[in-house]
Amino acid sequence: MEKSSEDATRGKERPGDGLFPVGRPEQVGTYLRELWRRRDYLVRVPLEDLRVQNAHTLLGNLWLLLNPVLQVAVYLLVFGVLIELDRGVDDYLAFLTVGVFVFHQTQRTVTAGARSVVSNAGLVRALRFPRAALPVGSAIGQLLSFAPVLVVMLAVTLAHGHAPNLRWISLPAILLALTAFGLGAGLLAARATHTYRDLENLLPFLFRLLFYLSGVLYSVDHFIDDEALRALFALDPLYCLITIWRWALIGTEVSGPVWAGTVIWPIITLVLGFVAFRSREATYGSWT
Amino acid sequence: MTGSTSSPPPTAIRCVGVEVQYTVRSHRLLLRDLLRGNSPKATIVNAIRGVDLEIQVGESVGVVGPNGSGKTTLLQAMTGVLPLASGQLMVRSLPTFLGVKAALRPRSTGRSNIRIGLLAQGLRWGEVEAMVNEVAAFTDLGSAIDRPMETYSSGMRARLHFAIATALTPDILLIDEALAVGDRAFRERSAHRLDEHRASAGTVLLVSHNLAEVRRSCERTIWLQEGRIMADGPTEEVLRDYESS
Numbered sequence: 285m286e287k288s289s290e291d292a293t294r295g296k297e298r299p300g301d302g303l304f305p306v307g308r309p310e311q312v313g314t315y316l317r318e319l320w321r322r323r324d325y326l327v328r329v330p331l332e333d334l335r336v337q338n339a340h341t342l343l344g345n346l347w348l349l350l351n352p353v354l355q356v357a358v359y360l361l362v363f364g365v366l367i368e369l370d371r372g373v374d375d376y377l378a379f380l381t382v383g384v385f386v387f388h389q390t391q392r393t394v395t396a397g398a399r400s401v402v403s404n405a406g407l408v409r410a411l412r413f414p415r416a417a418l419p420v421g422s423a424i425g426q427l428l429s430f431a432p433v434l435v436v437m438l439a440v441t442l443a444h445g446h447a448p449n450l451r452w453i454s455l456p457a458i459l460l461a462l463t464a465f466g467l468g469a470g471l472l473a474a475r476a477t478h479t480y481r482d483l484e485n486l487l488p489f490l491f492r493l494l495f496y497l498s499g500v501l502y503s504v505d506h507f508i509d510d511e512a513l514r515a516l517f518a519l520d521p522l523y524c525l526i527t528i529w530r531w532a533l534i535g536t537e538v539s540g541p542v543w544a545g546t547v548i549w550p551i552i553t554l555v556l557g558f559v560a561f562r563s564r565e566a567t568y569g570s571w572t
Numbered sequence: 573m574t575g576s577t578s579s580p581p582p583t584a585i586r587c588v589g590v591e592v593q594y595t596v597r598s599h600r601l602l603l604r605d606l607l608r609g610n611s612p613k614a615t616i617v618n619a620i621r622g623v624d625l626e627i628q629v630g631e632s633v634g635v636v637g638p639n640g641s642g643k644t645t646l647l648q649a650m651t652g653v654l655p656l657a658s659g660q661l662m663v664r665s666l667p668t669f670l671g672v673k674a675a676l677r678p679r680s681t682g683r684s685n686i687r688i689g690l691l692a693q694g695l696r697w698g699e700v701e702a703m704v705n706e707v708a709a710f711t712d713l714g715s716a717i718d719r720p721m722e723t724y725s726s727g728m729r730a731r732l733h734f735a736i737a738t739a740l741t742p743d744i745l746l747i748d749e750a751l752a753v754g755d756r757a758f759r760e761r762s763a764h765r766l767d768e769h770r771a772s773a774g775t776v777l778l779v780s781h782n783l784a785e786v787r788r789s790c791e792r793t794i795w796l797q798e799g800r801i802m803a804d805g806p807t808e809e810v811l812r813d814y815e816s817s
């Protein structure tokens with residue numbers, strides 16, 4: 285449908301009258317440049333949203349820090365006091381904290397990306413801008429709100445006697461890997477959610493399943509001895525991301541396939557997500 | 573731009589056989605199609621059914637018609653946010669729709685919202701900072717500009733929207749029911765801002781149910797009915813027919 289009107293427009297274009305057709309899809313390069321030109325919007329607006337997020341609470345943005353602290357406190361109570369369960373892991377609290385926080389951060393980035401187009405329908409109809417700005421902006425927002433979580437995560441690992449070390453240098457890179465994967469999956473999910481709203485209901489269950497499969501609560505290496513079977517876990521991007529974070533913060537061993545997965549998954553997902561998202565760009569305004 | 577355009581003013585917007593469709597999904601329909609193994613079909617709403625239109629630079633055109641006649645859709649198609657189902661829509665420069673409302677944040681202050689609104693319209697941070705005080709002054713909201721927008725009355729909100737949306741003066745301005753807002757003083761100032769805009773050879777399309785406002789601001793009016801143009805001509809003639817319909 286878009287294609288035929290596109291062709292018609294090009295065919296009848298009269299050079300010299302100073303007019304140009306509206307709504308012509310841009311080349312990828314132009315699209316990315318336009319997205320880059322909006323970088324101030326993409327950072328300032330999520331920052332403002334974060335700033336006013338707790339505006340109606342007594343403690344205000346202290347909650348950004350309190351939330352992860354309370355979460356760790358609950359784990360400490362449940363797994364440290366109530367259930368004596370270390371599942372073959374020495375510093376279970378640090379192991380668990382890193383796993384849960386990294387998992388939730390990925391989940392939040394994907395879920396926010398999935399909703400970004402549908403929940404901004406008004407904006408999509410009102411202003412012309414590269415629609416990828418919506419998932420990208422939501423990913424940046426999630427990245428910004430991860431800062432206090434990261435602080436708590438570092439505090440927990442330090443408290444467990446893991447001194448700062450050279451592996452910390454890799455933190456920006458693995459944070460980038462997490463965000464790139466989250467954005468890529470978010471772009472895919474946003475495009476799918478736009479066609480099938482049903483996905484919004486399915487995503488929580490998909491993530492619940494991945495939560496149990498990705499070794500958030502237990503050490504996969506401790507339960508599975510077979511090397512080939514362990515390598516299969518590299519097919520789960522969340523397992524790769526969690527394991528790399530544990531490597532950086534608490535020195536967990538990382539196998540070759542998981543290293544490869546950490547590099548490859550974010551790249552594949554981001555490229556696929558961008559291409560899939562852009563293929564429906566023109567319809568984001570006209571579908572309700 | 574060419575020699576032939578020397579006597580009549582050049583064209584700002586040209587629509588030839590423009591059709592715009594909305595896709596509205598019924599989920600029951602979707603499931604039924606999936607079970608039958610068809611690709612899911614959705615209901616197509618023909619919002620604009622073949623509009624031919626030529627608007628000259630510096631013209632101020634009113635768009636009237638009953639609810640659901642496609643007025644807003646036509647304006648949205650002109651900004652390129654909606655794809656055309658067929659026809660062609662050519663413009664001299666990309667029109668701006670007074671639709672910044674959707675970008676604003678209720679919990680943020682009026683001043684923060686000015687920044688957000690200007691950023692959403694594609695400005696860089698430096699440009700925004702240079703303009704924010706001027707826009708804040710135009711809203712005439714006084715100290716309320718630093719209070720959260722959710723504490724504003726609807727009139728105050730409308731003033732903020734109008735001030736942000738018209739802060740950038742595009743060559744072609746599309747307005748959807750934005751003027752009949754605020755108190756008398758603000759209405760006069762916003763009308764004045766549009767007059768200034770037209771004086772500098774700007775083109776304005778004004779969608780409104782307020783016919784007095786259309787009479788005041790527009791010399792030409794288009795009457796839309798069910799996605800087609802019923803009448804297009806001098807405002808007085810078109811509105812006389814429209815009112816007696």
